[in-house]
Amino acid sequence: MKKLLLGFLAVLLALSVFTEETAKAADDLTGHAYEDEIRELMELGIIEGYNDGTIRPNKEVTRAEFAKMVVQSFELGTAAESASIENAVFTAAATAATLNFKDVLPEKWYYNPIAAAVDAGIIKGYPDNTFKPDELINREQMSTMVSRALTAKGIVINVSETQALGFTDTSTIRNEHKDHVRILSHLGIVTGNKDNSFRPKDSSKRWMVAVVMLRARDEVFPPQNLEFQASAVAADKTTVVKHFDTFAQAKEYVQNNTKVQAVERSNQILWMKQGIVTTNAFTEVYPTDSLKPSTSTFRPYVPANTEMKFIDSTATTVKVELAGKVGYVSSKVVRVIPQQMQKGQSYYEVYGSSLVHKIFNHSTGSYASTGIVGKAPKEFVSGMKYYSWDGATFTNASGAKVAESYQYFNMLPLHTETNYTAEELDKYLQDKFPYYNQTVNGKKWTVSPLVGAGKFFKEMEATHKINALYLLSHAIHESQWGTSKIAQDKFNLFGYGAVDGDAYNRAYAYLSFRESIEDAAIRINKGYQSPTGSYYNGSILGNKGIGMNVRYASDAFWGEKIAGHMFRTDQFLGSKDVNQHKLGYTTTSPLNFRKDPSTSFASLYTLKTSEVPVVIHTETTAASGSLWYEVASEDKAYTKAYVHGNYIKMMPVVQ
Structure with a gap:
């Protein structure tokens, strides 16, 4: 790419921006001063033509168009819909966009790109909670978005070490944009106009955006003579030490050299000695490094900014641990972050006697809390941070194991009954409703909308053998206590039909809350809580390793939150439910469950998944002298079943 004298700044993304109106390159680009640059972006799929055959290189760019370009150009990715998901739930990115920008609606073409840009920490919008997607983007705004995108891709510049801006109109740049303009000027991404002005409030045309975009891409994906690099890693940058033809050569060099810590390709870290992995797009985790589905049930999916434990990698795949299970992901959809570059990491801490989970966003550098998730293990000390990949095995900052303690409700088989009555459930809905006298989704709430649903939750518990306390909690989580637009307009409490990118329009409509609760009970019963169900991984909430959370929702902590x-x-x-049942878990698969403590009769049912939690009723000794357990049946056609004691271990639950 030839260097250009005129610069503005910018970020990237497919500027076909409006719907699918794209076509082949047109004659209006031929002979343009920046034809080569625009055609290069067209080859990358970042800029496309219009249906009438034009490219319109001099057309001005809107804020929504530019947000889309940024996400696509930096390959930040967006949440995607998986065909295997029976009912997609809202991603963190989509939720953020919905809450922050009242003028960015799910049915608009720019909803997903803006949601992805928010999730990556690139855009924040205006103080009145708008984004103003149709306004033309000005140059100082573009500078800030590009600078943040570079940060999201691991390119961090200390502004204090850069030269002060020398534009003739520097004083007209808003303070919140000056550092970002200064960083891009330092990198040569923006160079000002011929008269040495910057004109921060001016809009930009497509050819201008192309210039800045390609310069920024050179920082993220720099050209190299050899494909792989062995690099030294510092807190804010990597330094290439040696180039290699193959990944294997580069990896071996790093493994045997204390001065380098990572293998890179085009400024992307592929392998490291120590660190963590975080997703930068919707990601499926596969059972093998072929990244193809298999008969294995372990193929969960997660949204952007999900942490995973790094185990190993190749030039194209990364071997990770997610919720205690090992899997493989494409290196294109994750960030491999060496320990030296980590700005934070998700952790657990004690709050009183309770356990709180703090989740770190590696794009924005900020923490968010899921709130109290259960009891704190007795080994925990106030003020200390504890780390866990599965929510049960905890280590301290030095990596030493501190405790192995599971949360009861996270591992409780959901065919159990709650001890609470419909009236008690309604009391909770009434007394703890968090939005009294607040405006949520366009309505001021003076009453709790779910009060009265207690009898429906208990009805489904009796009819379908699904815990009413769980159904209530699931409904609260998915419907924002019944205040979501889908809940209010369509009586949909569980998000069924609401796919990413078109949640409201695609969501199923019901005639009442009761009908929604009943439909959810039937679907969950059939797909997730029957040993023969398509999505069965144990009838628990669980995590991405076991339970409903493996395939029900993309959020890795969906089960923990409910x-x-x-x-x-x-x-x-009144704590009538916690620790009321003794829990164990299976140790092998397939595993037969029988009508009595013997193998004299055919099995009642077979579990094809290992480590499935079960409710243990009693222990018994068979005529042969061997130990058997009577357990609550996972197949709801039976109330109890028996399993040989060799195949059950007690689950260490927080007491």
């Missing part, structure tokens, strides 16, 4: 609702409800109503 279990947290159950725990908080139980605490408020």
Whole structure:
């Protein structure tokens, strides 16, 4: 790419921006001063033509168009819909966009790109909670978005070490944009106009955006003579030490050299000695490094900014641990972050006697809390941070194991019954409703909309053998206590049909809350809580390794969050449910469950998944002298079943 004298700044993304109106390159680009640059972006799929055959290189760019370009150009990715998901839930990115920008609606073409840009920490919008997608983007705004995108891709510049801006109109740049303009000027991405002005409030045309975009891409994906690099890693940058033809050569060099810590390709870290992995797009985790589905049930999916444990990698795949299970992901959809570059990491801490989870966003550098998720293990000390990949095995900052303690409601088989009545459940819905006298989704709430649904949750518990406390908690989580537009307009409490990118329009409509609750009970029963169900991984909430969370929702902590609702409800109503059942888990698969403590009869049902939690009723000794357990049946056609004691271990639950 030839260097250009005129510069503005910018970020990237497919500027076909409006719907699918794209076509082949047109004659209006031929002979343009920046034809080569625009055609290069067209080859990358970042800029496309219009249906009438034009490219319109001099057309001005809107804020929504530019947000789309940024996400696509930096390959930040967006949440995607998986065909294997029976009912997609809202991603963190989509939720953020919905809450922050009242003028960015799910049905608009720019909803997903803006949501992805928010999730990556690139855009924040205006103080009145608008984004103004149709306004033309000005140059100082573009500079800030490009600078943040570079940060999201791991390119961090200390502004204090750069030269002060020398534009004749520097004083007209808003303070919140000056550092970002200064960083891009330092990198040569923006160079000002011929008269040495910057004109921060001016809009930019497509050819201008192309110039800045290609310069920024050179920082993220720099050209190299050899494909792979062995690099030294510092807190804010990597330094290439040696180039190699193959990944294997570069990896071997790093493994045997204390001065380098990572293998890179085009400024992307592929392998490291120590660190963590975080997703930068919707990601499926596969059972093998071929990244193809298999008969294995372990193929969960997660949204952007999900942390995973790094195990190993190749030039194209990364071997990770997610919720205690090992899998493989494409290196294109994750960031491999060496320990030296980590700005933070998700952790657990004690709050009183309870456990709180703090989740770190590696794009924005900020923490968010899921709230109280259960009881704190007795080994925990106030003020200390504890780390866990599965929510049960905890280590301290030095990596030493501190405790192995599972949260009861997270591991409780959901065919159990709650001890609470419909009236008690309604009392919780009434007393703990968090939005009294607040405006949520365009309505001021003076009453709790779910009050009265207690009898429906209990009805489904009796009819379908699904825990009413769980159903209540699930509904609270998915419908924002019944205040979501889907809940209010369509009586949809569980998000069924609401796919990413078109949640409201695609969501199913019901005639009442009761009908929504019943439909959810039937679907969950059939797909997730029957040993023969398509998505069965144990009838628990679980995580991305076991339970409903493996395939029900993309959020890696969906199960933990709903279990947290159950725990908080139980605490408020008198702690009648917590630790009422003795829990164990299976140690092998396939595993037969029988009608009595013997193998004299055919099995009642077979579990094809290992490590499935079960409710243990009693122990018994068979005529042969061997130990058997009577357990609550996972197949709801039976109330109990028996399993040989060799294949059950007790689950260490937080007491």
